[in-house]
Amino acid sequence: MLTSIVTWMKNYPVPAFFISTFIMAWSIWLPLGFFAPDLILLTLPGAWAPTISALILVGLSGEHGGIRSFLRKVFHWRVGFRWYLITLFGIAAIAYLAIGIGTLFGVAAPAISLPAGLPHEMLIGFLPIFFLINIFVGGPLAEDIGWRGYILPKLREQMTALNASLLIGIIWAIWHLPYFIFPQWNSAVGNIPFLWFTLLTLSWSVLFAWVYVNTESILMPVLFHAAINTTLGTLGVLGHGELLPVILNTIFTWVAVGVVIAIYGNALKQ
Numbered sequence: 208m209l210t211s212i213v214t215w216m217k218n219y220p221v222p223a224f225f226i227s228t229f230i231m232a233w234s235i236w237l238p239l240g241f242f243a244p245d246l247i248l249l250t251l252p253g254a255w256a257p258t259i260s261a262l263i264l265v266g267l268s269g270e271h272g273g274i275r276s277f278l279r280k281v282f283h284w285r286v287g288f289r290w291y292l293i294t295l296f297g298i299a300a301i302a303y304l305a306i307g308i309g310t311l312f313g314v315a316a317p318a319i320s321l322p323a324g325l326p327h328e329m330l331i332g333f334l335p336i337f338f339l340i341n342i343f344v345g346g347p348l349a350e351d352i353g354w355r356g357y358i359l360p361k362l363r364e365q366m367t368a369l370n371a372s373l374l375i376g377i378i379w380a381i382w383h384l385p386y387f388i389f390p391q392w393n394s395a396v397g398n399i400p401f402l403w404f405t406l407l408t409l410s411w412s413v414l415f416a417w418v419y420v421n422t423e424s425i426l427m428p429v430l431f432h433a434a435i436n437t438t439l440g441t442l443g444v445l446g447h448g449e450l451l452p453v454i455l456n457t458i459f460t461w462v463a464v465g466v467v468i469a470i471y472g473n474a475l476k477q
Contacts (some may be wrong), residue, residue, distance in 0.1 A: 217268065225358075227260040236385040240392070244389045253348040254345060257349070257350045258350065258351075259353075260357075261357035264357065283425070294428075297439050298439070302444045302452075304455055314452060317444065339355070342429065352429070368474060368476070376411070380408040395438060413464045414464060415428040
């Protein structure tokens with residue numbers, strides 16, 4: 208039985224990746240959600256399902272260099288300064304644009320919420336710490352080695368990078384569904400309604416793919432994801448409870464996607 212499963216996974220890595228990613232994560236999340244929803248920190252191991260699935264499949268593939276060669280892309284940092292600007296500050300620029308437009312419609316700009324009540328004058332000093340924490344806790348390293356580093360190149364063997372990114376985005380959003388099913392976990396996804404979360408996730412997935420295919424670096428999507436979590440999560444830049452800033456942020460993110468595809472997205476069309 209086990210031999211048959213391993214053989215199937217080696218022969219069909221794409222469905223094997225998606226199925227194993229869901230099984231690993233949801234087998235942790237669903238029991239916790241039903242029986243211990245207040246223990247949200249215990250959901251963190253499930254977040255590593257995409258990366259663990261990728262490493263298992265790379266190991267099973269028997270490809271030259273194996274896991275070591277694959278992980279080398281995580282440390283590929285010589286990609287050009289502009290990619291660091293895009294990954295580290297692009298989402299913040301879009302979010303603050305959404306906030307600025309929102310104020311024209313009478314929506315008060317949300318105050319940055321610093322953890323543990325830290326004074327705002329200490330933000331600059333603590334921002335790198337928040338960013339590093341977000342890399343290791345939650346999505347970036349846990350997810351993007353799998354979503355962007357492994358399955359995106361696999362899907363590109365069958366379709367364009369754009370179509371692959373959209374497919375990944377849809378599945379990525381559905382994978383997060385338990386965080387919407389259990390109310391105690393809504394804060395982990397920004398208290399954003401699932402529809403708008405899905406639309407945002409789709410747009411981010413395209414941008415992640417654009418960054419990855421132009422740099423061939425897993426590190427860049429990891430940093431991009433950490434910037435999202437720091438800006439919209441830890442610092443709560445869009446605030447909580449007001450839907451209009453979220454809607455505007457989603458619209459402007461899709462505008463950015465359109466600009467990327469129209470002007471800079473040749474690699475996405477391959």
